[in-house]
Amino acid sequence: MTDIVEHHTLFIAGQWVEPAGTETIEVVSPVTEQVVGRVPHATPADADKAVAAARAAFDHGPWPRLSLVERAEVVTRIKDAIAARHQELAELVTLQNGSPMLFSVRGQALSAVGAFEVALAAAERFSQEDERPGTGGPVLVRREPVGVVAAITPWNVPQLTIAGKLAPALLAGCTVILKPSPETPLDANWLADVCAEAGLPDGVLSVLPAGRETGAYLVAHPDVDKVAFTGSVAAGKAIMAAAAENLTRVSLELGGKSAAILLDDADLAVAVPAVVGGTCAANSGQACVALTRVLVPASRYDEVAAALTGAFAGLKVGDPADPTTVVGPMVTRQQQERNLEYIRIGREEGAKVLTGGGVPKGLSTGWYVSPTLFGDVTNDMRIAREEIFGPVVCLLRYETVDEAVALANDSAFGLSGAVFSADPDRATEVARRVRTGTITVNGFRLDLAAPFGGFKDSGIGREFGPEGLAAYFEYQAVNLPAPNPS
Ligand code: NAD
Numbered sequence: 001m002t003d004i005v006e007h008h009t010l011f012i013a014g015q016w017v018e019p020a021g022t023e024t025i026e027v028v029s030p031v032t033e034q035v036v037g038r039v040p041h042a043t044p045a046d047a048d049k050a051v052a053a054a055r056a057a058f059d060h061g062p063w064p065r066l067s068l069v070e071r072a073e074v075v076t077r078i079k080d081a082i083a084a085r086h087q088e089l090a091e092l093v094t095l096q097n098g099s100p101m102l103f104s105v106r107g108q109a110l111s112a113v114g115a116f117e118v119a120l121a122a123a124e125r126f127s128q129e130d131e132r133p134g135t136g137g138p139v140l141v142r143r144e145p146v147g148v149v150a151a152i153t154p155w156n157v158p159q160l161t162i163a164g165k166l167a168p169a170l171l172a173g174c175t176v177i178l179k180p181s182p183e184t185p186l187d188a189n190w191l192a193d194v195c196a197e198a199g200l201p202d203g204v205l206s207v208l209p210a211g212r213e214t215g216a217y218l219v220a221h222p223d224v225d226k227v228a229f230t231g232s233v234a235a236g237k238a239i240m241a242a243a244a245e246n247l248t249r250v251s252l253e254l255g256g257k258s259a260a261i262l263l264d265d266a267d268l269a270v271a272v273p274a275v276v277g278g279t280c281a282a283n284s285g286q287a288c289v290a291l292t293r294v295l296v297p298a299s300r301y302d303e304v305a306a307a308l309t310g311a312f313a314g315l316k317v318g319d320p321a322d323p324t325t326v327v328g329p330m331v332t333r334q335q336q337e338r339n340l341e342y343i344r345i346g347r348e349e350g351a352k353v354l355t356g357g358g359v360p361k362g363l364s365t366g367w368y369v370s371p372t373l374f375g376d377v378t379n380d381m382r383i384a385r386e387e388i389f390g391p392v393v394c395l396l397r398y399e400t401v402d403e404a405v406a407l408a409n410d411s412a413f414g415l416s417g418a419v420f421s422a423d424p425d426r427a428t429e430v431a432r433r434v435r436t437g438t439i440t441v442n443g444f445r446l447d448l449a450a451p452f453g454g455f456k457d458s459g460i461g462r463e464f465g466p467e468g469l470a471a472y473f474e475y476q477a478v479n480l481p482a483p484n485p486s
Contacts, residue, residue, distance in 0.1 A: 057203030137482030147225030414455025
């Protein structure tokens with residue numbers, strides 16, 4: 001039996017302190033179904049303490065009053081420490097959510113380092129004050145940190161979603177209360193230690209592992225200035241509605257049902273690995289940007305179906321700690337059941353299981369789902385419209401490029417996508433017509449140097465890149481006196 005990673009205290013305002021309550025969160029391994037971690041469950045009383053400290057640190061403390069360059073020194077130390085210990089971080093994330101190490105090292109740990117790097121690069125070029133000619137005289141346009149930030153994050157890519165909020169918020173001079181998902185509290189506590197060791201002043205960061213009640217309490221708190229959220233559409237809507245009460249700023253990174261459009265001249269040697277990489281091999285399909293609808297010209301349907309079926313069937317499913325495993329377990333039994341339920345729905349709707357379609361043989365312990373490819377899918381089916389969040393992918397036929405674009409856009413979501421063609425210019429033209437926040441030509445990529453976020457139900461606001469840093473500032477216009485006419 002493995003040792004349990006156990007914490008007895010909460011990181012509030014830079015100190016490890018006794019929790020207000022006695023409830024704990026147990027982290028259960030998706031592989032062994034055994035408890036592997038235990039932390040105190042933060043309550044609203046802990047949230048009050050964290051918010052009061054964050055408010056005081058923002059209103060009176062040194063952090064927002066340091067220069068951006070001085071804050072960047074501390075943030076660089078945090079980034080360097082994560083980079084130096086990235087293997088340990090990847091293992092900790094995998095322990096909790098079952099992300100295959102093959103994905104975890106890059107997609108969980110190094111991607112978080114990347115998010116810090118792009119925020120630091122953006123900060124170097126960021127100007128907090130510019131003067132411009134106004135209509136009645138010169139105007140000094142200033143950028144002030146938005147204030148106390150509540151960062152609420154999911155379990156699937158916990159450190160990437162934290163880094164996309166924490167790095168720009170800290171650089172901007174904000175103070176932060178992080179509420180990680182109850183499935184992944186251990187890496188968040190790990191990060192708290194890293195930040196303290198890097199010299200982040202007291203009061204600037206609190207970490208409150210908890211469920212949605214404490215999250216909702218933070219969102220409604222009048223002393224929180226901004227909620228930066230990543231998670232489901234349902235929670236995003238609830239958060240936006242609650243934030244309206246105090247006009248708390250929100251950024252929402254929500255779900256997706258993204259399309260990979262294969263044009264008639266697509267090279268399958270490029271498209272098939274990209275679709276696999278953008279679905280089953282991306283955190284076992286538990287990725288908001290997953291390319292879960294593959295749109296194929298009718299003339300090439302059989303050829304693509306055969307190639308993808310072969311590729312999916314050949315993926316190694318199993319223990320995520322094995323460095324050759326491509327598809328690990330789902331994070332919880334509930335997520336496994338959700339996937340299996342959608343597989344049942346797909347069959348009932350008349351889609352055809354080309355490969356997979358259940359629990360892989362020999363993997364009855366742990367929450368595994370076979371890489372599953374549905375053929376003969378139409379865009380009105382629930383499996384084509386709703387986010388499944390696992391290794392379940394739909395194959396759809398189209399006749400014309402216009403129809404392919406219409407199908408891609410016929411979705412409540414608008415997060416990601418891909419277009420494949422032997423002619424990249426032709427693919428780029430098609431990409432321009434797809435209403436999503438990100439789209440890749442001949443590949444699958446989430447580029448942290450670019451703004452990332454969703455159209456439609458996929459969210460509001462952008463993270464990463466310079467736009468992700470700008471999201472943690474308010475504008476202030478100082479109207480300067482007009483020069484005396486001489
Ligand atoms: P979730 O919405 O259930 O939970 C996300 C976080 O929000 C958790 O910390 C949870 O405790 C908290 N929460 C839930 N309801 C809340 C409320 N009413 N008020 C305050 N906090 C609340 O999502 P999940 O199951 O943890 O994550 C999966 C979802 O996240 C998927 O829909 C996925 O597409 C999405 N996601 C999006 C992105 C993106 O960048 N667009 C990235 C990763 C995951």
